[in-house]
Amino acid sequence: MDNLISFLIAAVIIGAFLAYYLRQEKKREQKYRDSAERGKLRSDGPQSQHPHIDNNYCIGCATCTMVCPEGDVLGMVGGKAMIINGYKCIGHGLCAEACPVGAITMVLASPSVGADRPTLSPEYETSIRNMFIVGELGGLALIKNAVNQGRDCVDTIARRLAANKTSASAVGLYDILIVGAGPAGISASLRAAEKMINYITIEQSEVGGTVSKYPRQKLVMTSPVEFPLHGKFKKSELSKEDLLEFWGKVLKRADFKCKTGEKVENIVKGDDGIFRVTTQNGEFRSRHVILALGKSGNPRKLGVKGEDLPKVMYRLIEADHYVNKRILVVGGGDSAVEAAMGLASQVGNTVTVSYRQGEFSRIKERNSQGIQEFMRKGKLKVLFNSNPVEFRTDSVVIDVNGTKQTLPNDFVWIFIGGEPPTAFLKKIGVGFANRDITTEGSREAKEAKEAVLTPA
Secondary structure (H helix, E strand, O other): OHHHHHHHHHHHHHHHHHHHHHHHHHHHHHHHHHHHHOOHHHHOOOOOOEEEEOOOOOOOOOHHHHHOOOOOOEEEEOOEEEEOOHHHOOOOOHHHHHOOOOOEEEEOOOHHHOOOOEOOOOOOEOOOOOEEEOOHHHOOOOHHHHHHHHHHHHHHHHHHHHHHOOOOOOOOEEEEEEEOOOHHHHHHHHHHHHOOOOEEEEEOOOOOHHHHHOOOOOEEEOOOOEEOOOEEOOOOOEEHHHHHHHHHHHHOOOOOOEEEOOOEEEEEEOOOOOEEEEEOOEEEEEEEEEEOOOOOOEEOOOOOEOOOOOOEEOOOOOHHHOOOOEEEEEOOOHHHHHHHHHHHOOOOOEEEEEOOOOOOOOOOHHHHHHHHHHHHOOOEEEEOOEEEEEEOOOEEEEEEOOEEEEEEOOEEEEOOOEEOOHHHHHHOOOOEOOOOOOEEOHHHHHHHHHHHHOOO
16 A cells, blocks of 8 residues: 555656646747747848758657757757757757757758858859868858868868979969968968978967957867867867967967968959968968958947047957956947846946947847846946947046936947958959858768668
């Protein structure tokens, strides 16, 4: 009798937990359905490489929804996986690797969102012969992809050099000029050094690109990657610090030829096939050019008095480095809101947000709810319909609805967007056009599908 009672109690407890779990799953699925019906999936969809799910083969195991490092990119709706938060996807591809039936392949963005990317050949060559683009500017944001592209691009050039039997014997003439010393540019540089090709890499700021500006311990790679002249990293997961440590080793190499502080102003290809790359410091000449510029470009500026003060910044790296400070955040997008909430969470900070519109209208739902909660609790203040007029050493002047206010201030962050290199690329003649969806790993996917569908 006692055993029966214990069994019934256990059954009731398990049943209660199961009922709760099913209710939560039903709520979650309904949320995903509502998002799809409101069109959020289309408006906030992926802009570059992302998973394509073939529901004819998806078996609803939900494995893909649990492996993504970026969070809930995928979700289960009606027993099938689908993209829920496409804007989070940066192309890790772990979902495709984890799918047991090969229902997921990695694809580039559809033609409807591809018009802002240059037309590239399978070898990453632009519409200009012997000029290449590698990395996120070509649509692949993942660092591993950038590393592979930089390496493969140099291999393509090496084959052309061998076929043409050319050598940059003329003084000041390079075989390859690489613009940008981020992951793609460093990989290309090391490959060129490995193949003993006469090259030069130029970078407008510092070696490492945007990686050096990531938050501490940010996971930058989630699968093994191989750098030329280095081999595969032993770790399967790499943080910002791991990569920066490697950058430091690269800088000490005698065959790493990189000039920093060289911002490219123009690139012209002459009738002789030689590229003349003009920077603010002079001119470089090369037979081939690899553009590893990245996509974020330069931050837009307000153009107000005092904006050149050291306290005015355009990127927040470590929010916890700022405590007991009087802070102004300018902007009304997700970057501005997230920075403001991060800074407002630190000890003793007084945070004010200046936004030129009357309300936040283009931020993600979670950020909208978050900043409303911060405002309600008095953790930060938002000045709508406002614009900074002047930045001073210990204060800022802001126009709010036509009335000027002076606020005590220690630091200012401005988040009003960036200026991507699209205009520059068009200026030098690179062609832009929509591209069809292309897939990677399709052979493996087909084989997996056939294995599932073919009787044993």
